[in-house]
Amino acid sequence: MVELVADCGSCAGLCCVALPFTRSADFAFSKEGGEPCRNLDSGFGCSVHDRLRPLGMVGCTTYDCFGAGQAVTQRLYDGQTWRSHPEQSRDMFEVFGSMRRLHEMLFYLSDALGALSDDTATTDLRARLTAMVATTEALTHGTPYDVLGVDVDAHRLEVAPLLREASDSARGQRARGADHARVRRDDLAGQDLSGLDLRAADLRGKLMIGADLRGSDLRGADLLGADLRGTDVAGADLRDALFLTQMQVNAARGDAATRFSEALTRPSHWS
Ligand code: SF4
Structure with missing residues (x-):
């Protein structure tokens, strides 16, 4: 295996x-593909691993x-x-x-x-x-x-x-949430989707940057490729969400009440 x-x-x-990466909200500086990052140390570790977010290298954490x-x-x-x-x-x-x-x-x-x-x-x-x-x-x-x-x-x-x-x-085969009609659009960036029942919803590939999903029920929802950068999932229930990756979790904002599969790790930057 x-x-x-x-x-x-x-x-x-x-x-x-x-x-490669480009100076942006995700990276503090640009570099070409094939060029060693200036923060890579002699043992192939990141010399700023514990400070990536404060240093503007959010992209490395996702x-x-x-x-x-x-x-x-x-x-x-x-x-x-x-x-x-x-x-x-x-x-x-x-x-x-x-x-x-x-x-x-x-x-x-x-x-x-x-x-x-x-x-x-x-x-x-x-x-x-x-x-x-x-x-x-x-x-x-x-x-x-x-x-x-x-x-x-x-x-x-x-x-x-x-x-x-x-x-x-x-x-x-899962219980279907009552609010699927609220997430039909592909572009859900910045939308207030808090407190919704989105169980088993199809959210794959949706643009959800900065959306508010606080307290929403996303159990069994398909999140393949959904862009969760800055999405607020505080108090949301993501247990059994399909195709949810650690990258997506790291990119989102959650809290101690956010629930997800045990295979995923609660990011240290969550409150
Ligand atoms: S993890 Fe560290 S060494 Fe690697 S690209 Fe990001 S800042 Fe550079």
């Missing part, structure tokens, strides 16, 4: 080098490689790094990009399997999801050049309908 939780201690700081970093560094490159083998760095960064997308798909597939009821009505779907997990895992193995040769976009087109089917099935 592929490890989908990031282990930064087993990675060579790939995300802090390979990815990024997750889903374990792709250690997979590339340890399994594919056997501990070699872009520092020890600079001639390989370009390939390494490209492999990391593909691997991260494959790991993200594995995370969603695993979440879909966990959300489905364990009865005969879902037997076929669970079998197809399990087969897709095996296919996707196989794509993450081999040599770096094997991974570089994967058509990740094409694979994603095979995974997406399965995730949709799993979402429809899982949400169809």
Whole structure:
């Protein structure tokens, strides 16, 4: 089973080098892809890890490689790094990009399997999801050049309908909230959605930046790709929300009363 939780201690700081970012509300400065971040230390750790938000590096706290970093560094490159083998760095960064997308798909597939009821009505779907997990895992193995040769976009087109089917099935078996009509629009940025009953709602891909979801019931809602930057989820119930990632949780604002799955961690910046 592929490890989908990031282990930064087993990675060579790939995300802090390979990815570009632009000075914005999320980043205090810009850097190019392939350029080591000025805050990356000699041991591939972040020298400002405990101060990222006050220093304006919010974007770093809302990024997750889903374990792709250690997979590339340890399994594919056997501990070699872009520092020890600079001639390989370009390939390494490209492999990391593909691997991260494959790991993200594995995370969603695993979440879909966990959300489905364990009865005969879902037997076929669970079998197809399990087969897709095996296919996707196989794509993450081999040599770096094997991974570089994967058509990740094409694979994603095979995974997406399965995730949709799993979402429809899982949400169809749950109690439906009374306020789905309030969230039909794709752009919900800044909207007052507090106190709503959004159980099993379809919120995937919705723009919810800065929306007010305080006290809302989102149990079993599909949040795949929903933009939760600055979304206020204080007191909201996100238990069993589908496809909710730690990145989304980190990007939102919550409090001690916000409820979510035990697999997720309450961000330290929440009050
Ligand atoms: S600030 Fe820290 S976490 Fe963010 S890219 Fe730089 S080294 Fe990485």
